[in-house]
Each structure stands twice: as C-alpha cells, then as structure tokens.
Amino acid sequence: MAKVLVFIDNPGASLKKSSLELLTLARSLGESAVAVNGDLSDDVAATFAEYGVGTVLHPSVQDLGDFLVAPKAAYLAAAAEAAGAGIVLLDNSPEGKEIAARLGIRLNAGVITDVVAVDPDGTAHKSVLAGSYNTSCKATTAVSVLTLKANNVVPGPAPAPTTPESATVEVPAVANAARITAREQKVASGRPDLTDARIVVAGGRGMDGDFGPVEELADALGAAVGASRAATDAGWISHDAQVGQTGKTVSPQLYISAGISGAIQQKAGMQTSKVIVAVNKDAESPVFEIADFGIIGDVFDVLPQAAAEIKKRKG
Amino acid sequence: MEETLKIVVLVKHVPDAQFDRHLGGEGNTADRDESILSELDEYALEAALQLAEARGGSKAGNQVIALSMGPAGAVNAVKKSLQMGATEGVHLTDDALAGSDAAATSLALAAAVRHLGGVDLVLTGMASTDGETSLVPAQLAERLGLPQVTFASSLEVDGGRLTARRDADTSSETVEAPLPAVVSVTDQINEPRYPNFKGIIAAKRKSITTLSLAEIGVDPAQVGFAGSWTTVTSAEERPPRTAGTIITDEGDAGIKLVDFLAAQKLL
Ligand SMILES: Cc1cc2nc3c(=O)[nH]c(=O)nc-3n(C[C@H](O)[C@H](O)[C@H](O)COP(=O)(O)OP(=O)(O)OC[C@H]3O[C@@H](n4cnc5c(N)ncnc54)[C@H](O)[C@@H]3O)c2cc1C
Ligand SMILES: Nc1ncnc2c1ncn2[C@@H]1O[C@H](COP(=O)(O)O)[C@@H](O)[C@H]1O
Numbered sequence: 001m002a003k004v005l006v007f008i009d010n011p012g013a014s015l016k017k018s019s020l021e022l023l024t025l026a027r028s029l030g031e032s033a034v035a036v037n038g039d040l041s042d043d044v045a046a047t048f049a050e051y052g053v054g055t056v057l058h059p060s061v062q063d064l065g066d067f068l069v070a071p072k073a074a075y076l077a078a079a080a081e082a083a084g085a086g087i088v089l090l091d092n093s094p095e096g097k098e099i100a101a102r103l104g105i106r107l108n109a110g111v112i113t114d115v116v117a118v119d120p121d122g123t124a125h126k127s128v129l130a131g132s133y134n135t136s137c138k139a140t141t142a143v144s145v146l147t148l149k150a151n152n153v154v155p156g157p158a159p160a161p162t163t164p165e166s167a168t169v170e171v172p173a174v175a176n177a178a179r180i181t182a183r184e185q186k187v188a189s190g191r192p193d194l195t196d197a198r199i200v201v202a203g204g205r206g207m208d209g210d211f212g213p214v215e216e217l218a219d220a221l222g223a224a225v226g227a228s229r230a231a232t233d234a235g236w237i238s239h240d241a242q243v244g245q246t247g248k249t250v251s252p253q254l255y256i257s258a259g260i261s262g263a264i265q266q267k268a269g270m271q272t273s274k275v276i277v278a279v280n281k282d283a284e285s286p287v288f289e290i291a292d293f294g295i296i297g298d299v300f301d302v303l304p305q306a307a308a309e310i311k312k313r314k315g
Numbered sequence: 316m317e318e319t320l321k322i323v324v325l326v327k328h329v330p331d332a333q334f335d336r337h338l339g340g341e342g343n344t345a346d347r348d349e350s351i352l353s354e355l356d357e358y359a360l361e362a363a364l365q366l367a368e369a370r371g372g373s374k375a376g377n378q379v380i381a382l383s384m385g386p387a388g389a390v391n392a393v394k395k396s397l398q399m400g401a402t403e404g405v406h407l408t409d410d411a412l413a414g415s416d417a418a419a420t421s422l423a424l425a426a427a428v429r430h431l432g433g434v435d436l437v438l439t440g441m442a443s444t445d446g447e448t449s450l451v452p453a454q455l456a457e458r459l460g461l462p463q464v465t466f467a468s469s470l471e472v473d474g475g476r477l478t479a480r481r482d483a484d485t486s487s488e489t490v491e492a493p494l495p496a497v498v499s500v501t502d503q504i505n506e507p508r509y510p511n512f513k514g515i516i517a518a519k520r521k522s523i524t525t526l527s528l529a530e531i532g533v534d535p536a537q538v539g540f541a542g543s544w545t546t547v548t549s550a551e552e553r554p555p556r557t558a559g560t561i562i563t564d565e566g567d568a569g570i571k572l573v574d575f576l577a578a579q580k581l582l
Contacts, residue, residue, distance in 0.1 A: 068462070068463065068464060068465075068490060068492075069453065069463070070456075070457070070462065070463070073457070094449065094465065094466055094483075095483075097448070097449055097450065097453075098449070098453045098463075098465055100450070101417070101449075101450040101451075101452075101453035101454045101457070102453050102454065102456070102457040104417075104418060104450070104454065104544070105418065105421070105454050105457040105458055106457065108544070109544065110416070110418065110543075110544030110545035111417065111418070111448075111450055111544075111545070112545055113448045113449070113450065114448075123548065127553065128550075131553065132552065132553055132555075133550050133551065133552055133553060134550070134551045134553055135547050135549060135550045135551070136547070136548045136549045136550075137545055137546065137547050137548065138545065138546055138548055139544055139545050140543070140544055140545065140546055141544045175460075176460075176461065176462045176492070176493055177462055177492075178462040178463060178464045178490050178491065178492035178496070179490065179491050179492065180488050180489070180490055181478075181489050181490065181491050182488065182489040183486050183487070183488050183489075184486055184487045184488075185485065185486050186484070186485055186486055186487065188485070193484075199581070221582075239482060239503065240482070240484050246355070246441065246501065246502045253581060254576070254579075254581045271556060275579055275581065276556070277572065277575070277576075279568075279572075283561075283563075288558055288561055289556070289558050290556040290558070291558060291559060291561070292559035292560070293559055293560055293562075293572070293575045294558070294559065294560070294561040294562070295561075295562055295563075295564055295568045295571070295572060296561065296562070296563045296564065297563065297564025297568045298564070301564060301566075301568070301569070302564060302568045302569045302572065303569070304569070305567075305568070305569025305570065306569035306570070306572045306573050307569075308569070309569055309570050309573040310573055310576075310582065313573065313577070313582065314582075
C-alpha cells in the first residue's frame with residue numbers, strides 16, 4: 001500500500017478543518033504519516049490517533065518558523081525519505097505551495113497544486129484557466145507532491161483509531177535561507193476564514209466606502225466577507241479580503257456579489273462557487289452572466305433589507 | 316556610492332485572458348495564438364526598473380535583463396519589456412522545450428540565469444496568469460541554491476542584502492536575505508508604467524539575444540514533455556455558467572433574495 005506523508009505546520013491547540021481534510025485524504029490513499037513543525041498539543045495528538053495516523057515525525061530543530069520555506073522543504077524531504085512516502089500532501093496556501101515547489105526539486109518529484117481530488121492510483125484532479133477547464137494530472141515520478149485545496153474532502157475519523165509512533169527527523173542545514181526578522185499579527189475579525197467559508201458576501205466599488213451593509217448581511221448568514229480589488233485598493237477593507245486572480249480563490253456554497261462588476265480577474269476567484277447571487281444597479285454588468293440569481297438594484301436598499309429579513313426568520 | 320545591480324526579470328508570454336482560452340493538442344497545453352506579456356510580470360519589471368533607476372540606471376552600469384522562455388511568439392514579451400525600459404532581452408527558445416512543466420521550466424531558466432552569470436537578483440511575477448501555480452520562482456531558487464522571497468509587496472536592496480514585506484492572512488512579515496536571491500512580487504508592490512513613445516523607439520535599438528538549449532548546456536531530454544515530472548492526462552471544458560433569474564428591485568428584492576436562499580436551503 002502507498003505511504004502518504006502529510007505536512008502540518010504549527011498545528012496549534014486543535015487542528016484546522018483543512019488539516020483534517022488532508023488526513024482524511026491521506027488515509028484513503030494508503031498508510032499515513034504526519035510531519036509536524038511546532039508544538040504538538042495533547043488534543044492534536046489525540047486527533048492524529050483518531051484519524052488513523054501511523055507515525056508522527058518531528059524536526060530535530062526548533063527554528064524552522066524563523067525562515068522562509070527552504071529549511072521546511074529540507075525537513076520535509078528528509079521526512080518523506082524516512083517515511084518512505086510515495087505521496088506528500090500539503091495545504092494549498094501560498095506557503096504550502098512554496099514548500100511543495102522546493103520539496104519537488106529535492107525529491108525529483110512532480111508537484112501538482114490546487115488539487116481537489118486524488119484517485120487511488122495517484123491521479124489528481126484540478127481546474128485550470130480560471131475554472132474554465134477540469135483536468136486530470138499525474139506525476140510521472142516515484143514520489144508525487146500534491147497541494148490540496150480546502151473544502152473538497154469531507155473530513156472523518158478512521159474506523160479504528162491508531163497508536164501513532166513518534167520519531168525525530170534530522171533536518172539538513174540550509175545555507176542562505178531568507179530570514180523572517182519581524183512579524184506583525186493582524187487583528188482577527190471573528191468571522192469565518194474566507195478560503196473555507198460556506199458562504200461569502202463580497203463587496204466592490206459599488207459599496208462606495210461603506211462596507212457596513214456587506215458585514216451586516218455576512219453576519220446574519222454566518223458568512224465571511226470578501227471584496228473586489230477596487231474595494232481593497234481603495235482601503236475600504238483589508239487586502240486579505242480580496243477575491244480573484246491576485247487575491248483568494250473561493251468556492252463556497254453561496255457567493256453574494258454586491259456592487260461588483262464582475263471583471264475577468266474577479267471571476268477567476270469565484271466562478272466555481274456553487275450558487276452565485278449578484279446585486280448591482282447596472283443591468284449590463286458582466287456579473288449577471290454568471291449569476292444564478294441577479295438583482296438589478298441598489299446595494300444600500302437590498303442588502304439591509306435582506307439582512308433584516310434573515311434575522312426576522314431566524315427569530 | 317550605491318552598488319550597481321544586474322537584475323534578471325522573468326517574463327512569460329501567456330494567452331490573453333480577455334479572450335476565451337483553450338487547452339488542446341499534445342499534452343493539453345494552452346493555445347497561445349493571442350498571447351501577451353503576463354500582466355503580473357509587469358510588476359516585477361517595474362520593481363527592477365525602480366531599483367536600477369535609484370542607482371543611476373544603465374548609465375551607471377545597472378542592468379535589467381528581460382528573460383522569457385517559450386516559442387517564437389514569446390519574443391513579444393521581451394519586446395514589451397524593452398519598451399518599458401529593460402536594458403536588454405533574452406529569448407530562450409528550443410523545440411524541445413514544448414510542454415515543459417514547472418520543474419522543467421525552472422531547470423531551463425536556472426541554466427539560463429547561470430549562463431548570464433553574475434546575476435544579483437532574479438525578479439518574477441507572483442504567478443503566471445495561465446499556469447497559476449506559482450511554483451517556478453521557488454523551484455528556480457532551489458535549483459540555483461539561492462534564498463527566495465515570494466509574494467513581496469515591498470522590496471528594498473542595500474549593501475548586498477534585501478528587505479521585503481510579505482502579507483499573509485494572520486500576519487505581515489518583514490524578511491531579509493543576502494543577494495543573490497530570487498524574489499516574486501505581488502500586484503501590490505507598484506503601479507507598472509506604460510511604454511511611452513521614447514521607450515518604444517529606444518527599444519528598437521536594444522538587443523535581444525536568442526539562446527538555445529545547447530548554448531546553455533541543457534540536455535533536451537531533461538525538458539519539454541519528455542523531461543517533465545507531471546503530465547496532464549485529460550482536460551475537459553467546464554460548461555460555462557449560464558445566467559439564472561434576474562429581477563429588478565421593486566422595493567422587495569431583499570425579501571425575494573431571502574426567499575431564493577431559503578428555496579436553495581442556504582439559510
Ligand atoms: C493584474 C491585475 C490583477 C487583478 N486582480 C484582481 C483580483 O484579484 N480581484 C478583483 O476583484 N479584481 C482584480 N483586478 C481588477 C479588476 O480588473 C477590476 O478592476 C475590479 O475587479 C473592479 O472592481 P469592482 O467590480 O468592485 O469595480 P467596478 O468595475 O468599478 O464596478 C463597480 C460596480 O458596482 C456597481 N454599483 C455602483 N454603485 C452601486 C450601488 N449603489 N448599488 C449597486 N451596484 C452599484 C456598478 O454598476 C459597477 O458594476 C485586477 C486587475 C489587474 C490589472
Ligand atoms: N516560460 C517562462 N519564461 C519566463 N518566465 C517564466 C516562465 N514561466 C514562469 N515564469 C516566471 O515565473 C513566475 C511564476 O510562474 P508560475 O510558476 O507558472 O505561476 C511568472 O510570473 C514568471 O515571472
């Protein structure tokens with residue numbers, strides 16, 4: 001059976017949903033091992049057992065987090081060798097892809113990013129050209145490195161828990177890695193994470209400097225807040241909220257687009273959403289071409305009315 | 316005296332996203348008939364030009380070399396870069412390169428950078444607008460044994476070191492690395508200039524060097540379809556999204572929106 005190594009960087013107090021998705025996929029493909037970096041809490045260790053992990057690997061050094069990816073890739077390459085892994089799975093964050101990139105070179109392994117599903121034979125599925133094509137790809141090398149997009153696997157524990165073994169992996173020295181010299185923590189919004197939220201409410205230039213109605217509707221729906229680049233460039237909302245080619249790619253169950261025209265770069269980040277609702281006062285806006293439900297109207301009328309109605313119905 | 320810099324900017328020519336883009340042929344590669352300089356690489360070029368200009372430009376000996384790997388048409392990405400202000404252009408082209416994945420692309424580009432020699436900084440876009448993998452910059456850095464900083468939203472160079480800023484979801488980081496290094500930049504870093512009339516005229520006099528695999532010492536078997544580590548086994552066009560119900564607000568569209576969500580079981 002294939003051996004699959006999952007990388008989980010800083011698991012924290014409890015595992016994120018995307019990490020559980022990685023563990024679930026790994027188990028469906030073969031015998032799974034996890035390489036962690038950072039502290040391992042009892043809670044996380046228990047989850048590894050529940051999710052059927054066979055081995056948990058730790059790096060021999062503690063300072064991997066002070067550098068940009070190169071030493072993490074070196075650690076993971078050593079871990080993949082130690083585990084005899086045929087597949088290495090990482091998350092699809094910018095950092096996950098970067099580690100995957102360097103790891104691929106170290107292991108002479110093909111790298112496939114933005115994966116949504118993997119067949120038992122290692123064939124990966126992904127969509128390309130801004131969601132306009134579905135493709136199947138395969139690494140032709142002994143090892144394949146895959147980065148998995150969030151929200152595409154239903155996480156679930158193993159039929160029977162395991163008692164994972166633990167081992168330390170010697171991290172080879174890496175000369176000249178870029179060093180992180182300062183880190184400023186951002187304030188958490190308290191809303192769901194944009195990339196794996198079930199519902200996203202996004203606002204554009206049509207919000208005219210006031211994201212209040214977008215946030216109010218998002219909170220009524222328990223949704224994350226997104227934005228077009230016009231809105232983030234104007235400074236009405238943080239750049240992290242940008243959806244699109246140079247922002248985040250999202251595929252929620254529901255995407256509500258408010259005061260956004262629907263430029264190609266915006267569509268690139270949201271057109272694989274299950275259901276798209278658009279509110280725009282210009283009937284000619286391209287966003288209406290891809291909306292399942294479109295409202296030609298003013299965001300400052302429609303959004304507050306919808307938020308109030310939802311609150312009323314939810315009681 | 317500021318140090319002078321030899322900067323290589325990687326510019327890719329990609330299908331224009333404003334038109335329908337298609338996959339097909341051998342290995343399901345993108346059709347490049349309507350190709351342009353990848354928009355996101357203009358930010359890398361602008362960053363290079365600003366670094367060079369701050370040090371007295373080409374007169375003071377700073378070099379900004381636009382390097383593109385690709386078929387005949389890729390020379391257009393180099394030409395556009397020269398019009399914007401790059402001092403020279405390099406077009407790496409060879410029939411054997413067709414179908415290269417990120418690993419093969421980074422191998423060829425790494426050999427080209429070594430061939431140019433004495434490079435202080437390699438600047439790239441954050442992602443190509445067609446492949447969108449963002450793998451090439453990190454793979455290039457790994458192959459060249461250089462530090463890499465990806466997704467830089469600001470970049471300064473001083474005394475043989477670079478300082479950059481990276482914005483992640485939960486934090487912003489300041490990053491430092493010694494030169495030479497590979498840096499990919501985001502669209503937040505600057506506002507790329509348009510080529511002006513003077514630039515377009517000046518570009519005609521600038522030289523474009525064409526390199527083949529033999530000239531950079533790469534075995535054709537290591538690149539292209541043969542040398543790639545991944546293959547695309549099938550590609551299927553997704554049915555385009557079609558418009559659904561469109562209504563005009565008559566004072567109750569917010570309520571109708573909620574009715575729609577309830578009917579879709581999305582509440
Ligand atoms: C390299 C590059 C990368 C880019 N990356 C991205 C990206 O990642 N994401 C992204 O979104 N964009 C991106 N863009 C920008 C993109 O091209 C568009 O400029 C941008 O998406 C436009 O944002 P918008 O729709 O909010 O603004 P506009 O296009 O100005 O549209 C505003 C809309 O609001 C409507 N409106 C105005 N007032 C109201 C009202 N009161 N009620 C209802 N409707 C109203 C108008 O009818 C209009 O349709 C990128 C561009 C470049 C060049
Ligand atoms: N064929 C190529 N020629 C020149 N530069 C390239 C090529 N492919 C990728 N790049 C560079 O690498 C960056 C990231 O590309 P990618 O990894 O394909 O998303 C691009 O923005 C370019 O700067």
